[in-house]
Amino acid sequence: MSVAQESLSTAIDELTNIFADRITTNVSVRDTHSRDESWHHPHKPDAVIFPHTTEEVSKIVTVCARYKTPIIAYGTGTSLEGNVIPHHGGIVVDLDRMNQVLRVNVEDLDCTVQARVTRKQLNEHIRDQGIFFPIDPGADASLGGMAATRASGTNAVRYGTMRENVLGLTVVLADGRIIKTSRRARKSAAGYDLTRLFVGSEGTLGIITEVTLKLYGIPEAMASAVCSFDDLKGAIDTVIQTIQMGIPIARIELLDDVQMDAVNKYSDLNYAVKDTLFLEFHGSENGVKEQAEFVQTIASDNTGGEFKWTTKPEERSKLWAARHDVTYATKSIRPGCEVWATDVCVPISNLANCILETKEDLKDSFLIAPLVGHVGDGNFHLGFVINREDPKELEEAERLNDRLVMRALAMDGTCTGEHGIGLGKMKFLTAEHGESVGVMREIKKSLDPLNIMNPGKIFSL
Numbered sequence: 001m002s003v004a005q006e007s008l009s010t011a012i013d014e015l016t017n018i019f020a021d022r023i024t025t026n027v028s029v030r031d032t033h034s035r036d037e038s039w040h041h042p043h044k045p046d047a048v049i050f051p052h053t054t055e056e057v058s059k060i061v062t063v064c065a066r067y068k069t070p071i072i073a074y075g076t077g078t079s080l081e082g083n084v085i086p087h088h089g090g091i092v093v094d095l096d097r098m099n100q101v102l103r104v105n106v107e108d109l110d111c112t113v114q115a116r117v118t119r120k121q122l123n124e125h126i127r128d129q130g131i132f133f134p135i136d137p138g139a140d141a142s143l144g145g146m147a148a149t150r151a152s153g154t155n156a157v158r159y160g161t162m163r164e165n166v167l168g169l170t171v172v173l174a175d176g177r178i179i180k181t182s183r184r185a186r187k188s189a190a191g192y193d194l195t196r197l198f199v200g201s202e203g204t205l206g207i208i209t210e211v212t213l214k215l216y217g218i219p220e221a222m223a224s225a226v227c228s229f230d231d232l233k234g235a236i237d238t239v240i241q242t243i244q245m246g247i248p249i250a251r252i253e254l255l256d257d258v259q260m261d262a263v264n265k266y267s268d269l270n271y272a273v274k275d276t277l278f279l280e281f282h283g284s285e286n287g288v289k290e291q292a293e294f295v296q297t298i299a300s301d302n303t304g305g306e307f308k309w310t311t312k313p314e315e316r317s318k319l320w321a322a323r324h325d326v327t328y329a330t331k332s333i334r335p336g337c338e339v340w341a342t343d344v345c346v347p348i349s350n351l352a353n354c355i356l357e358t359k360e361d362l363k364d365s366f367l368i369a370p371l372v373g374h375v376g377d378g379n380f381h382l383g384f385v386i387n388r389e390d391p392k393e394l395e396e397a398e399r400l401n402d403r404l405v406m407r408a409l410a411m412d413g414t415c416t417g418e419h420g421i422g423l424g425k426m427k428f429l430t431a432e433h434g435e436s437v438g439v440m441r442e443i444k445k446s447l448d449p450l451n452i453m454n455p456g457k458i459f460s461l
Contacts, residue, residue, distance in 0.1 A: 115144025345417030
């Protein structure tokens, strides 16, 4: 047994003495924690542990630091770039039992939750108080994981991303110390902004155990709309003009014809198989009506067809459930295959060129890759439907993904708008940030000198 293996074994034994039946080396449990929802090959951890409190997470990290054992924080496992795959083995800290809403401050419009509370769980908890949390990635992700990957979703064009909506965090550092990054005040000029440092750090600097979030009042009125277009450029121009005119739209989502066909079949809808916008408007009854009519006019000037809009909650829910299920709809195109999901984000003035050039690439490829996007903020996704065991398909998906990312970077965009870097986007980070990556490495070395916190993610040391 090597020194590293002996240290790992000793760490597991010591943690077993503390946590008894809440740590396991069971193969099936380890297999469950070996993957996320990305295309990356799984890798089993050596053990999985289930803490209940921040203090217990601190004990785990302290032991792992003593034996230089890798630690990977795990929420719902819905990440899309291999963010939580235990690439170097070690111990997965599954926060499944840290799922309590700790405090809701209706007057201040904020709340504090444990990291494993999901976005749907939080909204169920607070709905009867007339407030909601708007950030909604496709999966019912944990709020700690959403903070760790700087997630967003369909509402980002109106309400922002996790970056704008996290007020503070409780974090266990790599040496076991527990810190709170901020208080509940809506703004502060006191010292370094540690909250923003940990938002998007993907578990490489510490384990987020509690999150304090902004909340919002439920709007008086909401209306959703669907509009199909004769050509993709017309749909994109409608988005750009809507944003540039300052219409306070809550959601504006683009689904290309390939994606619409899959969504219709999977979610039992009957919309036209064309490039389509899903939209939503929030505000007063009169304000929502005015917004919808204004966008309808813009759409009709850009090859838009019938503008179907509704205020009925059940119809709105069905529409947005279909939008959130696009990954499963995409998988259904080729049963037994998987989806390599990727995303980029560009300044909105470059959105049309970026999407149209990307669609030209897809026309020349043998792979199927529906396009969907939160286009109101310049962010869109491709879902390559692949047989992961076929080298030819993997090579083609990688080629198309490389072209997509480099195109976005050439347009002053980013290699990922919301999925994070994880394993899948590591090679693009230097192309995007240059010398700044060196600064990131220095921060990592300072806070995690043993490189035990989710090692091998975002960049290599």
